[in-house]
Each structure stands twice: as C-alpha cells, then as structure tokens.
Amino acid sequence: MKKKEIMLAAAILLAALLLWGILTLIKPSGGDTLRITVNNQLYGEYSLKEDQTIRIGQTNICEIKDGAVRMVKADCPDHLCMKSEAVTGEGGTIVCLPNRVILEVISSNSQAPDTVAS
Amino acid sequence: MNRKTAILGLCAALAILLGYVESLIPLFPGVYGIKLGLSNLMIVFMLYLYGMKEAFLVSMIRVLVIGFLFGNLFSILFSLAGAVGSLAVMGLTIRIKGMGVIGVSLAGGVAHNMAQMAVAIFAVSSFYLVYYLPVLMISGVITGILIGIVSKEMIRRLGPLLLKEKRKKV
Incomplete structure (x- = not known):
C-alpha cells in the first residue's frame, strides 16, 4: 500500500474510534x-x-x-x-x-x- | 464503440453476478450490514479503465437490475444511495495524487456504508442507528482494502488486454 493510502485508512479508523468514543460518552443509559x-x-x-x-x-x-x-x-x-x-x-x-x-x-x-x- | 459497448455490458453482467455471489457468502453471519462489496470490483475496474461516466453507467445498471429482480422499491433506494455515494467519493479520491487503487476502493467502501446508514436513519427516523456507524466505517476500511487489492491485480492484468485489443481492431 502507498503512503497516502495508509494515511487515509488510518484517518478513517481514527475518525471511527473518535465517533465511537463520543457516542459512548453522550449515550443515554438506554431506554427513554x-x-x-x-x-x-x-x-x-x-x-x-x-x-x-x-x-x-x-x-x-x-x-x-x-x-x-x-x-x-x-x-x-x-x-x-x-x-x-x-x-x-x-x-x-x-x-x-x-x-x-x-x-x-x-x-x-x-x-x-x-x-x-x- | 461497439467493442466498448460489449465490454460495458460484460462488466455490468459481472457486477450483477458478483452481487448475487456475495449474497451467498455471509462474511460475518449475524452482524448486520457488513458485506464484502464484490460488485465494487467491477465499478473500480470501470473507473480506472474508462472513467466516471462509464463506472456510473455500470453501477446504475447493476442497482436497477438487482433491485427489480430481487428487491423492492426501498431496497433499490438503499443500494442507490450506497452506489452513488461510493462512486462520488471514489471519483474524487482518484484525483488525489499518490492515491492508488486500494485507497480509492477503501474510500468507496466507507462512503458506501455511510450513505446507506444515512438512508437507514432517515427511513426508520431513528438517530440511534448512528451508534452502529463506527462499526460500519471500520468494516468499510477492511473490505475496501481487500477489494482494492483484487481490483489492482484486475486492472494490471485485464486492463491492458481489453484496451489493447480495442486499439488493434477499431
């Protein structure tokens, strides 16, 4: 894989993890x-x-x-x-x-x- | 021109077939929405062999034929969103300098999943589906890389063959 491809993959994975973290933080305790x-x-x-x-x-x-x-x-x-x-x-x-x-x-x-x- | 028509038809047929084959292989049984995206092989191939217009054509034929054969109106809308979203992103990614086939396929895979997620959230009008988005993004990266590796070989081996013969005869 080329350098930019690895960078792109890493960026998307990072974004996914970040999103995951944010969603977990703001997640209501389930049931509303x-x-x-x-x-x-x-x-x-x-x-x-x-x-x-x-x-x-x-x-x-x-x-x-x-x-x-x-x-x-x-x-x-x-x-x-x-x-x-x-x-x-x-x-x-x-x-x-x-x-x-x-x-x-x-x-x-x-x-x-x-x-x-x- | 005739040769190109034939090649486009061939690739559209292959894309449809790959879409069917894919439905026979459950990648992660029970995990919702994760799939290989085999028909994206043909779309990436078309994108590199000809360009955006041809890739869009093959993609639309695939979505409509599969939709009318096996799906309903909602499933057509669903796959249409994925196809258009992924192709738009791939069309942009291919212009980035130093970005190869794998990068384009990866971006397309993630865009496909995100576009479908957007439609799903809209369809059931439940924002809670967004909790599944990180999973789909990561799976899009993985399947995108896999499809990209295969696409790269296809373009390298099949591409010159198809284009060379075209030049010889027309």
Whole structure:
C-alpha cells in the first residue's frame, strides 16, 4: 500500500474510534420511553425526559422524576408495585399484577430496517 | 464503440453476478450490514479503465437490475444511495495524487456504508442507528482494502488486454 493510502485508512479508523468514543460518552443509559400496558393492551407511551405524573385508569398512579419511573399509588391490597424500586434503564419493569398494569422502560424506535440490499 | 459497448455490458453482467455471489457468502453471519462489496470490483475496474461516466453507467445498471429482480422499491433506494455515494467519493479520491487503487476502493467502501446508514436513519427516523456507524466505517476500511487489492491485480492484468485489443481492431 502507498503512503497516502495508509494515511487515509488510518484517518478513517481514527475518525471511527473518535465517533465511537463520543457516542459512548453522550449515550443515554438506554431506554427513554415509558410504556404502560393495562390488560395486555397498550395504555400509552411517555417520554422519560420530562417529569410527570400519570394516572392509569382508576387504579394506579405512576410518576416520572429525573428519568426514573416509580408507582406512587395503587388501590390493590399488597402495594408491591409501590414498594419496588424506581426503574431507569431499558428493560426496567414494574408490574402491578392485581390491576394488570405493566410499566416498562423501552427505547423509542429501536428497530432496524428490515430490508437490506446488496 | 461497439467493442466498448460489449465490454460495458460484460462488466455490468459481472457486477450483477458478483452481487448475487456475495449474497451467498455471509462474511460475518449475524452482524448486520457488513458485506464484502464484490460488485465494487467491477465499478473500480470501470473507473480506472474508462472513467466516471462509464463506472456510473455500470453501477446504475447493476442497482436497477438487482433491485427489480430481487428487491423492492426501498431496497433499490438503499443500494442507490450506497452506489452513488461510493462512486462520488471514489471519483474524487482518484484525483488525489499518490492515491492508488486500494485507497480509492477503501474510500468507496466507507462512503458506501455511510450513505446507506444515512438512508437507514432517515427511513426508520431513528438517530440511534448512528451508534452502529463506527462499526460500519471500520468494516468499510477492511473490505475496501481487500477489494482494492483484487481490483489492482484486475486492472494490471485485464486492463491492458481489453484496451489493447480495442486499439488493434477499431
């Protein structure tokens, strides 16, 4: 390989590593959306970026604060969901089984394109 | 003129065939979007044998034929972005003094991957795909160098042969 070719390859590799580093630094801890499911049906999706209190039907109230989700009120007897810790990262889940309410943290638009061309 | 038409047709057919052969060889099974770019062999070859115009022609024929045979509208758009992006960058790189076939092929490979990534980000409107870009850049460098080495030999051995015969007969 010629000198300039090696320089080009090195420059691109360096740029890739740099990009990698920057992306890793600014990467959110994965998961930016709260998905609420009630009775196996999607109740709604909410951004974790803004603090808010969400009333889920008549039974539960959950709260988003500083990017973390926790259940603040449930009318079920055991209150297990209220006792569970606040979840943040992708895959974090809180379930209120009596009311069949599921809170899970997901990434919005994490799917890849399904077609690749040659 | 007729001879050139025949050579262009031959190379377009080879590019299409190489694109098919490539789909039979999974380079890294399971790793999304990394491929050898075998048909870029013919594009680089055309670029050195004739020039930008002819390379563009062969590239377009390849994209459209493969697209209509095996793909859909989105996959045509996808490969079109890769083909145009890589050819544009290769056309610029070839003008740099002291840059050889391997450098041109390398730049083309990386540009191809980046252009396709841009389309993918636009298509699913998710910026998170950009986290995959470094992987595609590095793989573009590696496959670009491999394709460049083969292209270099092709140009050295086949190039004079095709051009010489052309001069003799026409």
